[in-house]
Amino acid sequence: MASYRKTEILSGLFILLALLVFMLFAFKVGRFDFFGLASPDKRILETLLSETATLEPGAKVCIGGFRVGTVDGIRLASREEIDSFMEALDPAVAASAYPDPAAARVLVSFHVEAGHFRKGQRLSLSANESRVLLQQDGFLGTHYLQLDPGSASGPSLFESERDQPLRLPSEDRGLMASVMRELEPTLARVNRLLDKIGDGLLSEANLAQVEAMLPSINRVLDKADRGMEEILILLGDSPRGLRSMILDPASSLVAEMEGTVREAREELNASLYPRARTLLDRGADAANEATATFSRAGSLIDENRAKIDAILSQIEKATDGLRERLDRTEATIQDVGDRLAELLANSNSTLSENRAEIAEIMRSIRRMSWELEIFSRKIRSNPGVFLWGDKEVPLEALPVDAERSRRTGRAAPFDQREENRGR
Amino acid sequence: MDASRLVRPGLLAAAVFLGACGGGITPIQTAYNKGVYLASAGEYAAAIAEYREALLDDPSDLRSMFNLAATLEMEAARLRRLDRLGGASPAGEPLDLVSEARGLYEEILRRVPGHERATQNLAALEWEAGEAEASTERLQRLARERSDLPGPRIALAARALDEDDRAGARRFLEEALGASPTHPDALALLGDLEAREDRFEAAVEAYRKVLVRRPEDIHALTSLGEACLKAGDFAGAEGWLRQALFVFPRNARAHRLMAGLSERNLQWEDAVRHWWEVRSLILAGSEDGSLDEVEDKLDELYRTLLSR
Numbered sequence: 001m002a003s004y005r006k007t008e009i010l011s012g013l014f015i016l017l018a019l020l021v022f023m024l025f026a027f028k029v030g031r032f033d034f035f036g037l038a039s040p041d042k043r044i045l046e047t048l049l050s051e052t053a054t055l056e057p058g059a060k061v062c063i064g065g066f067r068v069g070t071v072d073g074i075r076l077a078s079r080e081e082i083d084s085f086m087e088a089l090d091p092a093v094a095a096s097a098y099p100d101p102a103a104a105r106v107l108v109s110f111h112v113e114a115g116h117f118r119k120g121q122r123l124s125l126s127a128n129e130s131r132v133l134l135q136q137d138g139f140l141g142t143h144y145l146q147l148d149p150g151s152a153s154g155p156s157l158f159e160s161e162r163d164q165p166l167r168l169p170s171e172d173r174g175l176m177a178s179v180m181r182e183l184e185p186t187l188a189r190v191n192r193l194l195d196k197i198g199d200g201l202l203s204e205a206n207l208a209q210v211e212a213m214l215p216s217i218n219r220v221l222d223k224a225d226r227g228m229e230e231i232l233i234l235l236g237d238s239p240r241g242l243r244s245m246i247l248d249p250a251s252s253l254v255a256e257m258e259g260t261v262r263e264a265r266e267e268l269n270a271s272l273y274p275r276a277r278t279l280l281d282r283g284a285d286a287a288n289e290a291t292a293t294f295s296r297a298g299s300l301i302d303e304n305r306a307k308i309d310a311i312l313s314q315i316e317k318a319t320d321g322l323r324e325r326l327d328r329t330e331a332t333i334q335d336v337g338d339r340l341a342e343l344l345a346n347s348n349s350t351l352s353e354n355r356a357e358i359a360e361i362m363r364s365i366r367r368m369s370w371e372l373e374i375f376s377r378k379i380r381s382n383p384g385v386f387l388w389g390d391k392e393v394p395l396e397a398l399p400v401d402a403e404r405s406r407r408t409g410r411a412a413p414f415d416q417r418e419e420n421r422g423r
Numbered sequence: 424m425d426a427s428r429l430v431r432p433g434l435l436a437a438a439v440f441l442g443a444c445g446g447g448i449t450p451i452q453t454a455y456n457k458g459v460y461l462a463s464a465g466e467y468a469a470a471i472a473e474y475r476e477a478l479l480d481d482p483s484d485l486r487s488m489f490n491l492a493a494t495l496e497m498e499a500a501r502l503r504r505l506d507r508l509g510g511a512s513p514a515g516e517p518l519d520l521v522s523e524a525r526g527l528y529e530e531i532l533r534r535v536p537g538h539e540r541a542t543q544n545l546a547a548l549e550w551e552a553g554e555a556e557a558s559t560e561r562l563q564r565l566a567r568e569r570s571d572l573p574g575p576r577i578a579l580a581a582r583a584l585d586e587d588d589r590a591g592a593r594r595f596l597e598e599a600l601g602a603s604p605t606h607p608d609a610l611a612l613l614g615d616l617e618a619r620e621d622r623f624e625a626a627v628e629a630y631r632k633v634l635v636r637r638p639e640d641i642h643a644l645t646s647l648g649e650a651c652l653k654a655g656d657f658a659g660a661e662g663w664l665r666q667a668l669f670v671f672p673r674n675a676r677a678h679r680l681m682a683g684l685s686e687r688n689l690q691w692e693d694a695v696r697h698w699w700e701v702r703s704l705i706l707a708g709s710e711d712g713s714l715d716e717v718e719d720k721l722d723e724l725y726r727t728l729l730s731r
Contacts, residue, residue, distance in 0.1 A: 398463040399670050403642035406608050407585065407615070409562075409578030410547045411540035413493040414486045416456045 041114035042069070043157050044165040045125075047132040047145075048077060048085050050103045055134060055143040061110050062135075063123070063147045069112035071145060077107035088167045090128050097131070097169035108132075109165060110145060114158045122156040125149055131171040453477065455487050462490070465673070465709065467498035485531055489540055492527035495520045496544070504708040521548065537565060539574040546578055566598075573599035573606045580612055584619075592616055607633045611642050618646065623654040641671045648680055660684060675701050675710040686724075691731075695724050 049055075052074055061069035077085070086094045086101055094101070117123060129150035136143050148171075157166070233240050397416050405412055458473030474491035477484060499520035506517070528545040531538050542565050549558035559579070566575040580595035593616060599609040614629035627650050633643035644667035651660035661684055667677045682697035702717045704710040 397459045399639045399641055400463050401641040401645075401671055401674060402608070402611070403645070403676070406577075406611055406642060407581055408547050409543060409550075409581035410493075410496075411543040411574055412608070413459070413462065413490045414540075416459045417486070 041158055042111045043114075044072070044109060044111050045132075045168055046085070046107060046109045046165040047168050047170045048082065048098070049106045049108055049132075049134060049170050051134075052106050052108065053134065053136070053143045055108065055145070059142060059144045061112060061145045061147060063149065065146075066116070068116045068123075068147070069110055071108060071110040073109045075107055076105055081107060085167055088127065089169055093128050093169055097171060108145070112147070112157060123149065123158075124154050125157050125166060125168060126154060127166070127168055130168050132168045133171055454480065455484070455490070458487070458490060458494070462494050462497070467494050467501060470494045471498065483534075485535065485538070488527050488531055489538075489544075492524040492531075492541075493544065495524040495527070496548075499524070501708045504705075504711060508706065508708070508714065524548070537569055537572075539565070539569075539572045543574050543578045546575075550582065571602050573603040573609055576602070577606070577608050577612065580609070584612060584616060589616060589620065605632065605636050607636050607640060607643075610636075611640070611646070614643070614646055614650070618650050618653070621653075623650045626650045627654075639670045641667055641674055641677075644670065645674060645677045645680070648677065652680060652684070657684060657687070672700075673704055673709055675704045675712065678704075679712075682720075691724055691728050695721065695728070698724065 055071065055074060057071050057073055059071040060067045061071060082101060082105070085107075086098065089097070112123070125147070131148045131150065133146040133148060134143055135146045147168075237243055239245075400412075402412050454473045454477040458470045458477060461467075461470035461473060471491060471494050474487050474494060477487040478491065481487070499517040502517045502520070525545065525548050528541045528548070531541040532545065535541075542561060546558040546561045549555075549561070559582075562575040562578050565572065566579070569575075576595045576599035580592045580599065583589075583592035583595060592612070596609055596613045596616065599606060600613070603609065610629050610633045614626045614633070617623070617626035617629060627647060630643040630647045630650070633640050634647075637643070644663055648660045648663035648667060651657075651663060660680070664677045664681050664684070667674055668681070671677075678697040678700045682694045682701070685691070685694035685697060698717055698721050701710065701712065702714065702721070705712050705714050705717060
């Protein structure tokens with residue numbers, strides 16, 4: 001009987017324990033501070049934030065990274081609550097912490113527990129000195145509240161009145177906020193400077209000057225446009241272009257010449273050569289026969305003189321036509337030759353006018369080719385130049401003042417010469 | 424394979440590689456070219472040695488012979504300037520150098536009787552030695568025989584200009600330019616003639632033509648600066664003189680002109696700097712001026728600086 005009762009007692013105790021654990025778990029999930037009931041020593045505080053980011057009820061409240069409390073609730077504040085909050089703060093503190101009171105819309109209530117502090121340790125908070133900061137736990141973590149007691153002094157937080165929640169102003173000490181605080185006066189100065197510059201640069205006088213210049217600029221641009229158009233016309237396919245004026249007529253002249261030559265060759269092949277060949281083949285007999293034929297032809301001609309005259313006049317006309325074509329071709333060739341001669345004459349004068357410059361250019365080219373030859377010889381003799389560099393000092397002659405020698409009628413010494421090219 | 428058999432060819436290959444890469448095998452510049460470089464740098468004694476070596480290699484090299492003679496004259500002139508300053512030089516050495524130069528010119532003319540440059544320089548030596556008639560006859564004979572050579576005419580023009588025979592100088596220069604329209608010596612002397620007659624635009628044009636052939640002609644650059652200065656174009660003068668000094672910093676005439684410009688612009692420190700350069704050039708024997716004159720000028724400038 002005793003062992004049976006013992007077993008039941010143990011089972012019951014185990015069930016009670018499990019229920020207790022389950023209850024504690026339920027309280028924890030529901031964020032009900034069960035142990036807070038037995039430890040009433042905590043202080044309720046409130047603050048206004050413009051945004052809460054990932055702050056949630058149950059988030060930690062820390063001082064110096066050490067958890068001292070918990071966020072109880074987050075809700076939007078009404079106009080009256082905001083006004084009441086601001087009235088509870090010192091006006092200077094309210095103006096500094098909340099330059100735009102309308103932006104602070106979220107009321108966050110949280111508490112600080114005395115149990116987190118050791119015996120004898122005191123925490124003093126005041127609305128004038130202390131601040132609430134919204135901090136983020138790491139780069140991707142959730143937000144929490146950080147209390148900055150500042151230089152607050154006075155009674156301990158837990159010894160002060162607890163009728164009303166203690167209202168503390170918030171402060172944004174993030175990187176962007178501090179940068180913006182530093183930048184704001186600078187930006188204001190830059191704005192003032194830009195205004196001054198704008199007034200100076202964009203003054204009536206300056207704008208008038210710019211306006212006066214615009215027509216001139218437009219005229220210049222128009223002229224440039226027209227010039228470009230002329231150039232494009234010259235290079236293009238228009239009737240006034242180089243192609244139409246010179247290249248096409250030239251190519252048609254050449255084609256005509258080719259046609260004339262071909263016709264002349266065909267006429268030669270068709271008429272004279274066969275006759276000559278025939279006469280040669282027949283030899284002397286043919287000549288005799290031809291003589292007889294000619295005598296017969298002579299009589300025929302006499303009989304048919306009128307007809308023959310008509311035929312001859314036709315041949316003469318055809319020959320005249322051919323002669324005319326040859327004359328035209330000869331004239332065309334002469335004209336082209338004259339133009340070419342004119343072109344050559346112009347280029348010759350251009351060359352002679354710039355002989356000195358051309359000579360100087362040639363001298364520079366010769367010098368450059370000598371230096372390249374020296375360099376290539378150096379590389380051939382010592383490929384290590386690429387690795388170790390070249391310690392040889394360049395020995396190109398320096399400029400020399402020739403005034404003294406000129407004024408005494410002396411000739412200058414000879415210059416350096418290309419090596420291994422004979423003297 | 425036995426590794427020891429690779430040692431000997433490996434050492435040989437390494438020796439060839441190191442020998443090839445450790446330094447040049449074939450010399451790439453001749454004694455003649457080295458001599459020209461050294462003479463242009465003012466190291467006349469070293470240049471003379473190089474030219475002598477070039478003549479040992481090839482006794483028929485007339486260019487080396489001429490340049491040797493010209494460099495001997497330059498060294499002699501430098502030693503004379505040092506003598507005037509009280510510098511130490513062996514007595515009679517300048518005369519020895521000049522006589523050797525004269526002998527070289529005569530040797531060139533024996534081999535090539537119508538050698539233009541040798542004729543010019545020998546005529547100049549004869550003139551300076553007091554043999555005026557022989558000198559003039561030499562130049563005129565070559566000018567008659569060779570109408571295509573501008574050299575003797577240029578020499579006669581220089582002599583006429585020195586004697587202030589401006590018409591004669593102009594005539595000779597026109598003949599020289601007729602033979603060679605872009606000869607820098609003739610154009611430079613023409614510029615000098617025009618500047619002497621205060622025709623600065625014509626002088627500037629002549630000097631500019633010299634620069635077309637020789638962009639770094641120091642005489643032309645400096646004379647352009649002087650012509651602009653006399654014509655009142657001070658900015659242009661400063662530009663030309665700065666260019667001249669950039670090309671040839673040892674240009675005493677340009678330093679004197681720049682000193683004058685600096686004084687005009689009340690830039691006393693720059694003026695002092697330029698006069699110091701002139702002083703250094705005189706002490707080095709590169710300039711013919713008077714050391715006392717330069718030092719007096721420097722004293723005057725120092726007093727001006729102190730009184731500011």
